[in-house]
Amino acid sequence: MIVPFVLIACCFAAWGLAQDLTTPLVAAFQGIFTMSTFEASLVQFAFYGAYFLLALPAAFINRRWGYKAGVLSGLGLAALGAIGFLPAANSLTFGFFLVALFVLAAGLSILETSASPFVISMGPEESGTRRLNLAQAFNPIGTNLGVLIAAVMILPRMDPATAAERSAMSDQSLLAIQKSELFAIMGPYLVLAGLLLAIWVGIAWVKVPAARTDEVGSLAPGEIGGVLRRLFANRHWRYGVLTQFAYVGAQVCTWTYIVIYVANVVPGGDNVQGAWFLQIGLIVYLVMRFVMTWLMGYTRPTLLMSIMAGAAIVLSIYAWLNPGLSGAWALVAVSGTMCLMFPTIYGVALHGLGEDTKFGASGLVMAIVGGALLPPLQGYLTDVFGSPTALLVPTACFAVVLAYAIYDLRSGRTYGVAEPAGA
Numbered sequence: 001m002i003v004p005f006v007l008i009a010c011c012f013a014a015w016g017l018a019q020d021l022t023t024p025l026v027a028a029f030q031g032i033f034t035m036s037t038f039e040a041s042l043v044q045f046a047f048y049g050a051y052f053l054l055a056l057p058a059a060f061i062n063r064r065w066g067y068k069a070g071v072l073s074g075l076g077l078a079a080l081g082a083i084g085f086l087p088a089a090n091s092l093t094f095g096f097f098l099v100a101l102f103v104l105a106a107g108l109s110i111l112e113t114s115a116s117p118f119v120i121s122m123g124p125e126e127s128g129t130r131r132l133n134l135a136q137a138f139n140p141i142g143t144n145l146g147v148l149i150a151a152v153m154i155l156p157r158m159d160p161a162t163a164a165e166r167s168a169m170s171d172q173s174l175l176a177i178q179k180s181e182l183f184a185i186m187g188p189y190l191v192l193a194g195l196l197l198a199i200w201v202g203i204a205w206v207k208v209p210a211a212r213t214d215e216v217g218s219l220a221p222g223e224i225g226g227v228l229r230r231l232f233a234n235r236h237w238r239y240g241v242l243t244q245f246a247y248v249g250a251q252v253c254t255w256t257y258i259v260i261y262v263a264n265v266v267p268g269g270d271n272v273q274g275a276w277f278l279q280i281g282l283i284v285y286l287v288m289r290f291v292m293t294w295l296m297g298y299t300r301p302t303l304l305m306s307i308m309a310g311a312a313i314v315l316s317i318y319a320w321l322n323p324g325l326s327g328a329w330a331l332v333a334v335s336g337t338m339c340l341m342f343p344t345i346y347g348v349a350l351h352g353l354g355e356d357t358k359f360g361a362s363g364l365v366m367a368i369v370g371g372a373l374l375p376p377l378q379g380y381l382t383d384v385f386g387s388p389t390a391l392l393v394p395t396a397c398f399a400v401v402l403a404y405a406i407y408d409l410r411s412g413r414t415y416g417v418a419e420p421a422g423a
Contacts, residue, residue, distance in 0.1 A: 001122045003206055004203075005135070007199065007203050010138070011071065011111055011115050012115065014195055015112060015139070016143040016146065017146040017149075018105075018108060021146035021149055021188060022047055022101065022146075023147070023256050023278070025150075026044065026256050026260075027271045028158055028185065029043060029094060029097070031271075032158070033094050033178075034163045036379075036383055037380075037383050043098070045372045045373070045376055046098040047101050047104075048369055048371030049102070049105075050108075051109040051365060051366070051372070052369035052372065054107075054110055054113075055362040058074070058109060058362055062114050067118035068118075069114075070111075070118075071111060071114045071115055073114075074111025074112070075111060075199055076107065077103065078105075078111060079200065081106065081107055082100075082190065082192045085189035087100075088182075089182040100189075104189075109368070116132060116135075116343075117361040119131055119132050129301050130293065130297065132347050133293040133296060133344065136289065136343040137293055139289075140282055143282050143285070150275055151278075153188055155275050158184070161177065227359050231353070235407075235411075236413070237360055239404055239407060240404065241349065241366075244346070244364050246396075246400035247397060247398075247401050249373065249394070250374075252370075252374065253393050254316075254334055255278060255281070257378055257391075258277055260382065261323075261331060265323040266325050267324070281334070284333070284335050286339075288336040291339075292308075302348060304340060305340055308341065309341070309398050312394075312401075315334045316334055316394055316395040323386075346364055350364070370397075378390045378394070381393065
């Protein structure tokens, strides 16, 4: 499984690049099309909304043809969406970019629904959460690269003209500026399409041994009800879906609006400086992911998660009450606390599901819709009350993560042996 694991780890890096290359687009589109923060946040709504809609179809693909087929389907569809940035840039239409982002994210949804449980199935179940954290450790490599590309190749090429200055321009001058800005956005996505296709070829070429829980076959209509009943009878899974919704919302809100926070409340700050703060936060996230994966060899994952969630709450409240440079650095530190949350919630919720793992995984990926619904809420609060007060949204989400960690610690569940789905 070594070569397949490495190739799947490349998928984790690739979708991290795609996600965080998209994050600064909220600030970019806000300037290009002279939109409110709420309207620009539709970028994240389209992106994470696709995650919600495609997760369940991904489960049927995995059930019928196996994890490898799911991974290849996701990579192919994501590459198609990235290529869609070419006609979107030529159209000079915000709606076309949303369509391209939706198709890209649809592929990533299938990819993530397939890749994460695939990694868990590549060895003993008791070490599945730690193995997933190791694979997820390559995700922030992609996220760092995505933000770096945005900070170096996209945001600096955005025209500094304000909304008032743009409204005073002639149609021809404004069109020329918008065309230049949109083509600056298009280029990195075409490179991303090439990367996704290269990974597709590698996975298609390599023979992947059968993994635990990767049995394939059609699911009779009557069996679906039984799967759902078993899943909803499992509190760890049920609460895990809710927690994943909250966590992804907190992550997207924190990383999307740190750019706007810096531009709005840090003296002399702008979008480019905000992108660099985000870049530093993602480096901290990357380093902490490897540290936490190592610590999981000695400490229960949810104990570590409870500590990190508590720290995230304190730091978010500090950034709310102390707007400015120190608040921006607090948000950088929040990135470090988030390093283990997604894979830990994922691994704990799927533990012991057995043959129901494929559909259980789809529910957890559908919960990523939190990244679609909560950023517009934070965008609205930013427009009305300002960036610092809007941090109440991720703060509340981190409280949900803390509650889930405490629930698991108090549940008496052990991870040395497999447990039935309804345990």
